[in-house]
Amino acid sequence: MTEIDRRTLGARAFLFAAALAVPSLALPHTAFALGPKPSPLEKPATITVAYGKFSFAAPLLYVPEILKEMNIEMKGVEFQRYADTRTAISSKQADIGMTGGTLLVQALAGGNEDLIALMGVAGEKIYPVVRDGVKIESWSDLKGKKIAAAVGGNVWTQWVAKLVEEKIPYGDLQVSGIQGGGQNFNIALKRGDIDVAILWSPFNAMPIVEGYAYWPKALEFGMSQPVGGEQGIWTVHKDVLKEKRDLIERFLWAYKAAEARVAKDEATKAEAIEKFTGVKPEVAKAVAELTVYGAQATPKSLEAMAKLMAQQGIVNKDVSAMIPAHFDTSLAAKASGN
DSSP: OOHHHHHOTTOEEEEHHHHOOOOOOOOOOOSOOOOOOOOOOSSOEEEEEEEOOOGGGGGGGGHHHHHHTTTEEEEEEEOSOHHHHHHHHHTTSSSEEEEOHHHHHHHHHTTOOOEEEEEEOOEEOOOOEEETTOOOOSGGGGTTSEEEEOTTSHHHHHHHHHHHHTTOOGGGSEEEOOSSSHHHHHHHHHHTSOSEEEOOTTTTTHHHHHTSEEOOGGGOOSSSSTTOOBOOEEEEEHHHHHHSHHHHHHHHHHHHHHHHHHTTSHHHHHHHHHHHHOOOHHHHHHHHHHEEOSOOOOHHHHHHHHHHHHHTTSSSSOOGGGGGGGBOOHHHHHHTTO
């Protein structure tokens, strides 16, 4: 068993093409730009992909079918946390993987200069999840409320960015962390232990669907601030990019093609999210309304995130100047026909 297998509970490897029974892909007519389809590789190849079964990554459902047409088999390795996908990428146990912008910034600040960001996974509109009976209509209403957040994570950083923009001092809020996954936040919310949860999908939709919480729509903080609504970035080790550039190029094209299929309309988004994550149809429908497909992450938004993380003491130095050298947009531009 490898180092990362020992340390990562819930990680599991499998061949996606065998595990997922999906129909052949017929590309829809959408507004998503797509460049010419790359030619099949001369020899069969396998690409190992580190991912999380998050709703915004639902296009992965259809990627194996597209890659097969290019003589590539996809081996997916599932992890519960972006920290572990980052480790898989850094150790080259995965050829490509999704991780969070905050994790990339932390890696650079810690001296790891091996990671190269390529393209955003998706974006998401995010609202605080507020327990019924608790009145939250403005950002200042958060003061005095019991708030739970995954401190240091992507969604937390986006929330902090919005607090800074709204001039709400973080120190004025009662914020605590909760151990475990998003479901533990929802248990605490339902039980009344907390008033507000700063959550990611699909967990941010479950309390709404189940009827014990609401979204204060005036407090959107995913897409509405400088660091953007990025919910993951496709990332590689610099050596892998150099050695397997043709393979990585075809993966990104396949993801963009699958993304176009999923994003055709709200119904196709909900269907893919339900199949990919296994959540209830009503939860998938709610999450689909939040999910924004398209490469949301940009060098500019990641630079803004790096500056914010340094200003807030999340990392010990500002690495924003390093971002351009660690964000290669050329393959994503080619996949999009730019």
